[in-house]
Ligand code: NAD
């Protein structure tokens with residue numbers, strides 16, 4: 001089959017990246033995919049089980065900040081499209097160890113932008129319609145009070161090392177559009193959930209602990225609000241923006257689904273009680289909820305105004321929250337091997353034997 005695009009997906013072994021690689025394999029079989037991932041703790045080759053290397057797909061283990069490796073890849077593969085997911089992504093880790101967030105999220109993004117700029121402005125064969133889509137977060141806009149929504153024109157006001165590093169990378173991406181005419185696009189999405197999410201984030205962590213009969217840590221008063229979006233809906237939005245978005249623009253992506261953390265946690269508990277019956281203690285899983293010390297600088301509320309992507313590109317979420325959570329619970333129940341390998345660390349042994357330690 002003639003390949004119509006050669007797409008570099010960064011971070012394709014992480015949660016959203018892996019879901020996106022799966023979507024592309026299904027929807028765009030005529031695109032060649034190069035997955036560049038360093039396989040940090042968050043990268044898991046098991047997330048791409050069933051996707052084999054060949055003419056349509058290649059995995060490259062490298063750091064996005066390794067300029068030589070990235071530039072060589074652009075030249076060798078004639079990359080014409082970049083979808084950049086790779087990042088350090090967990091706010092709590094950014095509070096205890098911000099350095100990696102600066103290196104990967106800011107310097108790594110800069111390295112990719114430079115490679116794209118050099119490759120696409122060079123003397124060599126020109127890509128037909130190059131595109132650089134940077135995946136970002138609503139957290140760059142800061143924290144909302146009880147009212148209001150983040151739109152694409154909301155001023156940036158990041159408040160955690162994670163969101164500050166993502167905001168910096170967004171600014172660099174926009175600078176490359178305005179200065180060099182690099183055909184960039186940005187998506188700023190709300191909180192995702194679904195299959196393959198690492199059990200450090202709220203929903204998979206609560207799911208795992210609840211199944212183990214462990215306490216369920218809820219930060220502060222549990223009334224912080226996030227706008228939850230099923231990962232499959234996010235990936236479809238990314239594909240729309242990639243194909244039909246206008247370079248130089250940002251697109252907010254949200255679920256129109258605001259929930260307090262405590263509502264999310266109780267819903268997960270109730271679904272597990274229904275699926276598995278009560279634990280041996282005879283107590284509902286809600287009894288495991290424990291309010292713990294609040295996160296430093298904890299943003300109170302995020303909520304997305306997704307009018308632009310709905311009106312301009314016709315995208316809107318398809319999966320309702322209860323349905324999405326039920327699908328997610330069922331995925332974790334059916335994929336206990338995946339969970340066990342993550343929890344006991346053996347998912348990393350697998351790649352160490354293939355690619356060496358880093
Ligand atoms: P993740 O932590 O699950 O995966 C990140 C992936 O990037 C991993 O496979 C990891 O190995 C890889 N990676 C990290 N550093 C790298 C480096 N230096 N070089 C190459 N690869 C590296 O993250 P995720 O939740 O899938 O998020 C993906 C993107 O989406 C991130 O840019 C994140 O900021 C953004 N985002 C996430 C959410 C969310 O709710 N998870 C919401 C909005 C935006």
Ligand code: TYD
Pocket residue numbers: 090091092191200201202203205217218219224225226261295
């Ligand atoms: P998280 O999944 O880490 O995403 P983010 O911080 O990027 O929004 O957290 C979602 C919300 O859940 C956030 O308000 C923090 C809260 N939270 C808890 O209450 N307990 C937990 O154990 C975790 C990981 C998060």
